[in-house]
Amino acid sequence: MEINHTIEKNLLNAIQNNRLSHTYMFEGDALETLRRYSTFFTLNIFGDTPRNRALMKEGNHPDFYYLGTEETTIKKEEVARLMHVMNNKPTETEYKVYVIEAFDKLTPQAENSLLKFLEEPPEKTIALLLTVDKSNILPTIHSRAQHIFIRGDSSDRLKELEYLSEDDLQTIDALSLNAGHVKDMGEDFSKLRQAALEFSVKWMNRHSLVLLEIKPMLEWCDERRDYLLLLQLIDGCVRQAMHSKLKLDIFKPYNEDLKVDRMISVNQLTKMLDEIEQANKMIQFNVHPMLAFEGLVIISKG
Structure with missing residues (x-):
């Protein structure tokens, strides 16, 4: 899709021009499309090398944390584990990146516990928040994020x-x-x-x-x-x-x-x-x- 090619180009430009934000909120109508773009962005932040590709594919990249759940909510304890990992310095690359899938699933307690972390993030740490329903997310979190709308691919939307x-x-x-x-x-x-x-x-x-x-x-x-x-x-x-x-x-x-x-x-x-x-x-x-x-x-x- 043309619009998503434009987004891809803009994300790469942010990396190349050293204009990365601390927090991004990827919004869209298909979670699978958002997952794919978060992986694309993360890999290019780290550097699209065979080693980073392999570590990402295996789920073993030390500078990457992916928080998602099949449950209806994401609890404060799960966010606390994420923050603990992200407080460590990067070891493989220049940055640490974490993704929270279906950010709208966070309980109010989990959102509030993450808020200060977003306000004062560790150096060289980037958050990617994915959501298909931003309506109930705290306004203070919205204000901390750079919003990017990504229209879902038809196959992702319908499958x-x-x-x-x-x-x-x-x-x-x-x-x-x-x-x-x-x-x-x-x-x-x-x-x-x-x-x-x-x-x-x-x-x-x-x-x-x-x-x-x-x-x-x-x-x-x-x-x-x-x-x-x-x-x-x-x-x-x-x-x-x-x-x-x-x-x-x-x-x-x-x-x-x-x-x-x-x-x-x-x-x-x-x-x-x-x-x-x-x-x-x-x-x-x-x-x-x-x-x-x-x-x-x-x-x-x-």
């Missing part, structure tokens, strides 16, 4: 979602949806996608009963990120309709026929996209979801 239908996978890939979030939703994602599709078509066609679609649609959402995902799905539907109006077939997250009235104009669809953005901001500011989604319909009717 753990094979239980979903081809239509679902097409939507996920075209909209670059967060694969981890979709996985957490399980089969409910298919139902949310279908509800979003039905609502969007009725909304674009100014159906008189579209308001009645909102409550059952929102019942598939349990937390704020679910509502934001729902808005992404609706946004994708409206954008597809706009591309169709413009006779462009390059963007098609939905395989279904949207059946939008030919009298609906591109200008009207553009205004709907603006309203979706406003609803997104309302959800971000903890406005009640029902009010945010009702606003989409009421404003467009007005």
Whole structure:
């Protein structure tokens, strides 16, 4: 992907120009892609030599620590072990590097214990924090990190979602949806996608009963990120309709026929996209979801 080639080049430039930060937060929609880029960056920080490659591959590099877990949380004790190792000076290379996979899994106690370490890191120590959900990470940690967004490769995004239908996978890939979030939703994602599709078509066609679609649609959402995902799905539907109006077939997250009235104009669809953005901001500011989604319909009717 072109965007990831650009990121790769920027990371190499930071090394070559001796402009490395103490802390990086790699954000994205596929953890496997973030893992691959953290390995690439670490190896180039150390020096891409056969010895460093071998030590990294074997998991025996003395200047490298990788913290990840299959559990739902990363505890304070695990972070304490990492900090203990990282307080030692590098032995093989000029730097020590540690990676925390799924940083959003850290408990509040673990985050707070790491915070001072990030504020006053040992010399020549670099942190790579990987996350597919940065929303609950402490603002003070965000402020210490250089943020880099890395769009997931399609194969990484979809490989753990094979239980979903081809239509679902097409939507996920075209909209670059967060694969981890979709996985957490399980089969409910298919139902949310279908509800979003039905609502969007009725909304674009100014159906008189579209308001009645909102409550059952929102019942598939349990937390704020679910509502934001729902808005992404609706946004994708409206954008597809706009591309169709413009006779462009390059963007098609939905395989279904949207059946939008030919009298609906591109200008009207553009205004709907603006309203979706406003609803997104309302959800971000903890406005009640029902009010945010009702606003989409009421404003467009007005």
